[in-house]
Amino acid sequence: MFKQRVFIILTYLKIYMNIDKQKNFSEWYNTVLDLAELSDIRYNVKGCIVIRPWAAKTIKLMYEEYEKELERNGHKPVIFPALIPKKNFDIEKEHVKGFSPEVFWVEKAGKEKLEEKLALRPTSETAMYQMFSLWIQGIVDLPLKVYQSCQVWRYETKATKPFFRSREFYWIEAHTAFATEKEAIEQVKQDMQMTEHVVFEKFKIPFIFFQRPEWDKFPGAQKTFAADTLMPDKKVLQLPSTHLLGQNFSKAFDVGYLNSEGKKEYVWQTCYGPAISRIYGAMICIHGDERGIMLPFEFCPVHIVIIPILTKEVAQEKITQYCHSVYKIISNFGYRTILDESENTPGYKYNYWEVRGVPIRIEIGIKEVEEGKVTLALRDKKEKEQKLLVAVEDLSQRIRFEANEFNKRLEKRAIDTFQGLQTSAYSIEELEQKAKDFGLIKIPFCSIEANGETCAKFLKDKYSLDVRGIKYLDAEKPIERKCIVCKKEAKEFVYVAKQY
Amino acid sequence: MFKQRVFIILTYLKIYMNIDKQKNFSEWYNTVLDLAELSDIRYNVKGCIVIRPWAAKTIKLMYEEYEKELERNGHKPVIFPALIPKKNFDIEKEHVKGFSPEVFWVEKAGKEKLEEKLALRPTSETAMYQMFSLWIQGIVDLPLKVYQSCQVWRYETKATKPFFRSREFYWIEAHTAFATEKEAIEQVKQDMQMTEHVVFEKFKIPFIFFQRPEWDKFPGAQKTFAADTLMPDKKVLQLPSTHLLGQNFSKAFDVGYLNSEGKKEYVWQTCYGPAISRIYGAMICIHGDERGIMLPFEFCPVHIVIIPILTKEVAQEKITQYCHSVYKIISNFGYRTILDESENTPGYKYNYWEVRGVPIRIEIGIKEVEEGKVTLALRDKKEKEQKLLVAVEDLSQRIRFEANEFNKRLEKRAIDTFQGLQTSAYSIEELEQKAKDFGLIKIPFCSIEANGETCAKFLKDKYSLDVRGIKYLDAEKPIERKCIVCKKEAKEFVYVAKQY
Structure with missing residues (x-):
């Protein structure tokens, strides 16, 4: 009996946190990564982490959202190899200077030495633009707007931090070519608008777009614009950046076309790189609280968790049946729903799903069954004000309403914090x-x-x-x-x- | 005038093909890759190709379909690093023997020599199972079922062929761990069912699952089961394979748990690997015809193309307006639709979209406008039997019906061909x-x-x-x-x- 209690307390501690995000940000972040099972830093390559299912699912949803936005704006998907010959890097001299210290090199395969050194892409300008040079022959081939969702590798010497900075990270890179400089500048503006639509409106992350100083530009760019947000420890984190490349790369990679007078014109280029894994990290840190993470409703792997409160022996079957029928109803609405019938205590379950940020919890005990209702608790509200008794027939409308309100509160808190800093x-x-x-x-x-x-x-x-x-x-x-x-x-x- | 005609004929030739797939399969395949702009083999790393937007979009849709199926079957997404330390490979001796000749090695980053040789993953058993060993402590942690959508690299010495075999390819790998052998065997059966649901029912690719002979197993597996399909040149192509790993890896990587008697038990494992890029290649080859590619309706980047037939000068504006309103109606049904208003001739446009396999073409000329109808042509039917006159108000129902019939014909042809061989x-x-x-x-x-x-x-x-x-x-x-x-x-x- 004593042993069992100790075990319960220990497993309870394993999922319960109460850490002030502002005061102890580092401890908060490391604890939340662990308790919510977002990442595992024990992978045995320095600076590389494993992204666990709860985070991987959200990152997948974030990718889908961003890809939709890019396609709506005329970008088409491509898939380029991750291996880039060293000679491609050597073509644009600012670019090679900027990236050389960070490149992982492949020189052997099997037992053979490769004929040429290959880079693991740190970014894909030098892979893509040689192909652009083949694809673009006339003005009819412009504009060219492509994106790829992929990982990149950079041999970081700064301290790594899960999602914020690691030696392999997950991003989207969008690359464009236009006939005129004006269109390229318009594209940079469109990139900022896409950032606004997705990073702010969907992920609820406030930011400011800055034009970076001359000494802090993307290597090879004419101008760099980057979105900065703030973390709870008041440090800035760079989110998507977009770069006006001008004709630097097009001249180096010979990307051009013959104009109507038969004269060669070089294209005007831009590139844009939202780092999805880093934006995920920002989302965790901006919306989380002392009890764990929170995510905008649409991006939580589970929208709603149902927890049966089985107090009286006799009513257990009745409650269980009721839970199943509520589960069915809600799933049919299209929400990602879990009915937690594990053997843990309700208190354990509350903490387990709270630390993971499930926005809506439904509690069902004998009272709810008898009244044909459910108790709804909202993740971001304090214990006393978070509960609402809702009739089953009102659930559809009520969940939609509460999800929307939840997102609004998330957004407001994020803006207030950002502006206050x-x-x-x-x-x-x-x-x-x-x-x-x-x-x-x-x-x-x-x-x-x-x-x-x-x-x-x-x-x-x-x-x-x-x-x-x-x-x-x-x-x-x-x-x-x-x-x-x-x-x-x-x-x-x-x-x-x-x-x- | 003459120059213009030659130009028209040349660009016409650039998109028109008429090659017998059975008789000249290689020529057919290379032509279709080029004309439909599916891939580009001119990328300057041997054995690596660029996947262009038309193919990348379908591959993305295929991934989504497969991921949904895996998640329905209880698999959860993970993201593992692509870099694996050499020492991990050395743990399972059959595995290292099988994969060593194919591994790309990273030994340098920036100007530094790395402390340890890192492999670019050829497959992720040796990356994942060390983590499984940390994640699995008790029976409550089982079953563990995860998948990742990623690329792998293999230094192929056999001839490469776009989508069929390349040195970097795109797959999903699903890995599981169970408490009992029985459950692992059930998982292998579930993998075969998932293959049936997706590869046959969705992608319309017929196949047979074989138990591979002892000398042709996955390195480290107890048993290997693989789906084989046939290409137009009568050669087999291996599609997804699933492997009963038994306890080979769990013993090597110490993946186990303490049973109720406090005794250590090793888990039973399986892995499953549908290579999406290869399945895409198979789909192209199985469904295509002498005029280009065909794809099951859901997987075509564009479902419907609308082509205005502007013959009489006077009616042009009327026809254009009508085309726009039909475009709006169909887009609102949720179909990916294109209204091709380019300056090319209708004949050029027919070929352009046929070679890309757009399943439904809508032609709109003055006759259609006057009758309030559209002419519908189906990609897989011969010129004379392919056209249907449909009233605009019947379009929703008719498109759904024709899409379904189109898929059925695709499936029947594929099965007939497969069985006939x-x-x-x-x-x-x-x-x-x-x-x-x-x-x-x-x-x-x-x-x-x-x-x-x-x-x-x-x-x-x-x-x-x-x-x-x-x-x-x-x-x-x-x-x-x-x-x-x-x-x-x-x-x-x-x-x-x-x-x-």
Whole structure:
């Protein structure tokens, strides 16, 4: 008897958490990855993790959502090999400089040495654009807009963190070619809109798009725009980025066509890379609470869990039957539903599904059976205010309503938190002070051209603050302000933040 | 004027094919890959191809179908790293022997030499089962059923062929662990049923499941079962295979649990591997005809193409408007529809969409507009019998009906062809004769145990015929027959065939 109790307490502890996300973010994140069984860091290749079913299912749903959005916007799927010959990398010189330190190389197969060194793709420009050069012959072949859902490998030397940064990660890369620069610029804007539609409207992750400074561009790009969000420890996390490549790659890879006058024209290109596994990590951290993870309703592997409350011996069969019929009704609505008939206690089950973020729990005991109702509990509400008694015939409408409300609350909390972590500073002293409590801080700054790098380096070395760039939308320009570092004329308001 | 005509004829030739699939299979296949823009073999890594949008879209739909089936059967998605340490491979000795010659090795990253050699996964047993060993502690953790959709790399020395065999290919691998052998055997049967549900019922590819002979098993398996289909050149192509692993891997990787008596028990395992890209290749070859590819309705990237027939100058606007309204109506039914308003001639458009296998074409000219109808042409019917005049208000019902009939005809043709290529032979002479005209030939054979390998080798060396094994379902046993090679008692009827 005693042994059994100890066992129950131990397994209970195994699934119960109560950690303040803001105060102990690292502990919170590691615990949640473990208790909700999202990932396993014990895989024996450094910097690589295993993504377990609960996370893999959501990531799959996120991919579907993003792919739909890309296809709606005229992108078509392709599948390119993961192996890229070294010679392809050597073609665009900025690109090779940027990526060489991060590339995994394949030089042997079986017992043979390969004729040529092959890279595991860190990104696919150099694989794709040689093919673009074959596919694009005339203006009729433009625009070309393709995407692929795949993994990439980068030999990170920074500390890895599950979903945030690992040596193999899962993304979508979309690549385009246009006849004119104007269309390429329009594509960059469309990429930002897609990010808004999916990352904010669907995944409920707030962000700001920044134009990155000259020294922080994608290797080979003319301009880089990236969405930044904030984590509970106030550090920024980069989400999708889109790059105006101009004609850098098209000239290097000879991607062009003959215009009506028979003259060769090079195409204008862009690329866009939402890292789905990282966005998943952001979603976990932004929406979770002290009891575990939360996810927007549509992206939870299970929408609704039904838990029978079997108190009186006599009514057990009745309750079980009722649970099965409710399960059938709800499943037929199209919701991913689980009826948890395991031998664990209701309390254990509550915690088990709460830590995993199932948005709606249905409790059914003898009272519910007798009244033809169910008790509905919402994942994000506190114990006392979370329960609602709902008649079975009202369930369809009520679940739809509550799912929608749940998502709205998720979104509102995320926006409030994100905005609450933004501020501005007009002197180094103010910046130093505010950096303790805020995430993204707006400052007057000399320039995001190459000549601003010295000031950026100063902020990085002294305060660990990175210059994230200027806001892409609603960018204010400083009027008669000085750069808070060099005191020269401030051409821009930039945002600074700590990053991983 | 002359120049323009030549141009029209040339572009017309670029999309028109008329090749007999049975007589010139290789030419047919290469032409169709090119004209329908399915793949590009010009990618500059040997044995690797680019999968272009028309094929990538279908492959994506096939993955979704297969994943749904696996999840219905209790498998959960996981995502494992593609990199596997060499030491993992060395654990199961049959497995390492079988796969070592095919493994691509990563030994460097950036400028550094890695501490340990890493394999690009040729299959994931050795990545997954070390984790299974951590995840499975008690009987409550069983059964464990997971799958991942991913690519694998194998350094093939045989000739590669797009979709059929390449050095990087796209598959699903499902891995399971059970407490008992009985459950593992049931899983193998379930794998065969899933193959039936998806590969036959959805993709319309007929096949036979064979138990492979002892000398042709998956390295490390106790028993291997594989589905074989036949290509138009009468060669067999292996489709999904499922393997009873027994306790070979669980003992090697220490995957077990303590039973109720506190004694260690090893789990019983299976794995199952449908190679989606190869099944796609099979689908192309089985359903295509002299005019191009065909696909079951659900798996075609475009279900319906609408082609305006603009003959009279005056009516052009009327026809165009009508086309747009029909396009809207059909799209709203949920069909993937294209209205081809390009400047090409109707004849060019017919060929363009026929070679790509769009199942339903809608032609709209002035006659259709005036009658409130459309002309429907079905991809698989000959020119004269393919056209139907349908009223717009009947379109919803009619399309559903025709799509279903189209699939039925596809299925019937596939079955008829497959069965027509099967026969039996009772002597070496008969076998030699029949091998010219048939694909799968049933023969009395000594044994599929190790002692049958000499006879199998004889058939391979002399007639290029492979012993594919014994039929898993409805297997007949020979009665008082002799092996047609060694003349000893025939224990089995085996099927032999030529393979790629």
